[in-house]
Amino acid sequence: MKMRERLARLDYVQRSRAFKVIASVIVGVLAIGAFLAYSVAINAPSSAAITLDDVSPPAQVTPGGAGADADGNPASAEGSRADPAANLPQATTLSATAKLVNEVLSAKQDASGVGATIAISAAFALGIIWLGLGLTALALGAVAAAVVWPLSLFPSTRGPALMVGGVVVLAGCFSVLMRLLAMLFSLPGATFAIAKNVLAEAVRMKISLVFIVLLIFGLAALPAILDPEQPLRYRVQSFLQYATAGSFWIVAVLVLTFAVASVCFEQRDKVIWQTMTKPVRHWQYVLGKWIGISGLALALMAVCGSAIFIFTEYLRDQKASGESAPYVSENQKGVSDDRVVLETQVLVARRTAAAEPPEVDEEQFGKNVDARVEAELEMISQLDDDTVEIRDQKIQEIKQKVAEGLRSSVQSQYRSIEPGAREDYLFTGLKGVRDTNRPLFLRYKVDAGSNAPDSIYTLTFQFPNDYPFTETIGLGQFNTIRLLPGVVDADGNVAVRIINGNFRTGEANAETIMFPPGALEISYPAGSYRMNFLRVMAVLWVKLAFLAMLAIAAATFLSFPVACLVSFVTFLSAEGSRFILSSLEMYATEDRDGKMLLIPTIIAKVAQGVAGTFQIYGDLRPTARLVDGQLLPWSSVFMATTVLALATFALFLAAWAIFRKRELAMYSGA
């Protein structure tokens, strides 16, 4: 009998009611026995250390007992006491037992706490058993004991031991979740039958199993690549970035590939005939596939998310830069900067307010635009040959272009400060922060020239009713200034003046500095990191559910390679929509003479249409927000869920309509 068949038989046994009952009884007996034994031990009358003599039979026995004579007089002490010399193995065992009992008694453990621990462990074990994973859990535990424990004994192999242990735990959690899902999908109906079949297919087909194994091993190995010399905040951010993004992308590729394969291969191999000649409606088939694949994605993201969260919390409790021990700075005063940044800007959910550009005098702006247009018209002679309508149209186009250019210039000018000059910035919408009495953070990044890595610039900051102060910074990287809530005025505004130079020495910096878009903002904690993490995972799963329906819809009428191509192109377009839209601002569709270029114009239009379609999807940026400690509010989650749910439903209707019309006995693919 092959291993697979054996495993299938064992799986059948562990899911049988008889096994579950017997195993439950065993677990119950062990739990009760453990608790009783502990209760007896802690309720022993003497609190002194137990000696070997104490565990031997007592010298005096009750009347009528074995050691008493007919009158009830006790037997002699010598006769009734165990002879250590004669019973050496017994003495050794007894001494070990005495030592163990003493350790337990001296631990000052509360009986109720131990009882709760035993109860929880027993409940957990019973849950595993009744999920039909009793033998699986035993096997994983045996693997862990056989492999992890020996490796953990040596410092050089502790890393691999942790990795193997991580793999075992992740695999176990995944098995439990999949079994829970399978139980949930045991509800009556063809839809759930198909969904449950998808789960079985996912863990037995190589095309999906490869990704699952890659994900579990990759996640378990990720901590090993973190540089222990890096500041803790960077380690945490690196781990969050790679783990969250990596998990999402691997699961996304798995979802797309597996969804397409599941539907396409059934049609190609005619397996679908056996299903669709049963009383199964077309929408039930499509919906069942989607539920199964979304369930798989949920299980994987739950496992990955839990692992990422747990390890992040573990990292959080490590020593940060400038600390002698976790949360203890080297100078014994306060906490280190690394710890502060970690706790206030990374492992937090911050809301941000960007600097508002000054209001433009529209009248003056209009005059400036007209003046520029006049200047341009003088340089263009060919308009004289055009008709009045065409001439007016071209003038309007020139005017629009000039206006856009001018506004862009105003923005850039606002963000730029010449050497020695100053600029005032206003941040609004911060009224709620004032009352929370929590610090704010001015977060900024400065570009100047080519952002030479060895360039050091000194900037001066001044807030209302406060002394100015300087900050010496490098170029091209984010810096943070902690602010007290008092900087927020009664209207909820924060005003700051920034000088491009050192006000004390009067020295100006060498070049004009510029704050790129999104690089000058005030942020404040608006929620907990943990809830933010949960929202991020929820949004990631909603995206995966959308991708699943996209792949299924493509697979209902396209062959496997074409459906994969369509699905992946759509996925990449959605993920890159922000980048595409920002790139289009730089993309030239006209030559130097202002003449429209056909191909670039078409490309731009198509790209704009595609990126615009997925703008909401692209603007979510859940991973980036998590890594930067930015808040992903519930409103964004609900909006994203609603929009993606509508898109998913639209794809479902399309898939159903196409699938209904298909003649399944005809296969048009390779």
Add this chain to the structure above:
Amino acid sequence: MTPITSAPFASAALPIPTTPTTVPAARTGDPVVVVQQVNRTFKDFWMRDVARAVNSLSFEIYPREVFGLLGPNGSGKSTTIKMMLGLLKPTSGRISVFGKEPTDVAVKKRIGYLPEESYMYGFLNARETLDYYAKLFEIDSRTRARRIDELLDMIGLTGAQFRPVREYSKGMQRRIGIAQALINDPDFLILDEPTTGLDPIGTRQVKELIIQLGKRGKTVLLSSHLLADVEDCVDRLVILYGGQKRAEGACDDLLVSRDRTSIETDLLDEGTVAEVDRVIRARSGGEQAILKVSKPRQSLEALFLDIVERAKAEQVATSGATSGGETAAFLQGAPKEGEALIADLLTVRETNVPAALVPSAASQPAAAPPANGPDTSVITDLLSARGPDEGSEYRPGSSAPPSAPSSMSSPTPANGAPEVRPPAVDDSVIGSLLDSPDRPAGERP
């Protein structure tokens, strides 16, 4: 025993019963399947006609009959079946199953389908496969478990139920395919090449199963090009070629030889044979004679089965599929008693009659006995013991179902032989059934 084949009687004086006076019970009620002038043309990507798979096909399948759909490769059998199941749509014409469109979900609840190849999920084992398909029929868990156990036992895959289906041999996959077609105890079973890949034992079991299902009142559509398998099972059949119907009718009507008589006796010496030949010549005035004398052969199937049965009795080990067990209990139906049993027995088909009692020219029109003809009382007695005749005259290309004969009279032998009994009653069958309820399946001529 020596079969004697002689030329037909010149004057056809033998009083052979006419076609039955009543419509056989198997063909009462609305047709299960109606195929009306159906065409199916396959087109290429540019919508040009490539092949016409089915051409103006019309036939009907009635309740409780085993219907054969025969034809060579590429004759349109599988295409027709796929149209019945909604996997393909007719280019023109109409198909209805249980009076509804083939794509109707309610119809599919009553259908079991075995395709020409077993298209299974390779990653599921046998038990999981049957469980999955049973869930699609929304069968409750207890019934599901019971039926799966019975079916696995019936198809002989209990020992291999935990092996993935992709590791099965073709025959084993075929068996699991048959099981999934039966999981819902269908009213209408469609079997497309069911015996492909099966060993003779499996083939025999499938044939017995089909016959048993037919007896139970199920309607079975059997499509095959293995004629020997079809011949033993079907009541009526259609033969296709090039997508067109070439023949239709009852099996016996189409197969019986109208110009030969076959008589099987114990071993005869040459002298006896010569004497029989002389008698025949004398009676026919020299126009008829013995055409062939030969010794009957045991069929290869019978020999094979005998050897296998002996090996099983000796408990020789095997790693393949074992021979299946009894037909699953839920497929056998509940045992009938009293009035229901009698009613069933009264409508039993002619195919239940032992072979010795079935004449070879059953559908020949009745002919007037010759004025000075030979004494045919013995043969007449033999023929009059035959049950109701389902068949009708052979009408090639006919799309209409065989109709009841217009004449209600029974043939009267000229020599005053006993009148032919009403064809609906067959005491011998009733007697044997009442005496031993567990008649072995597959006892067909």
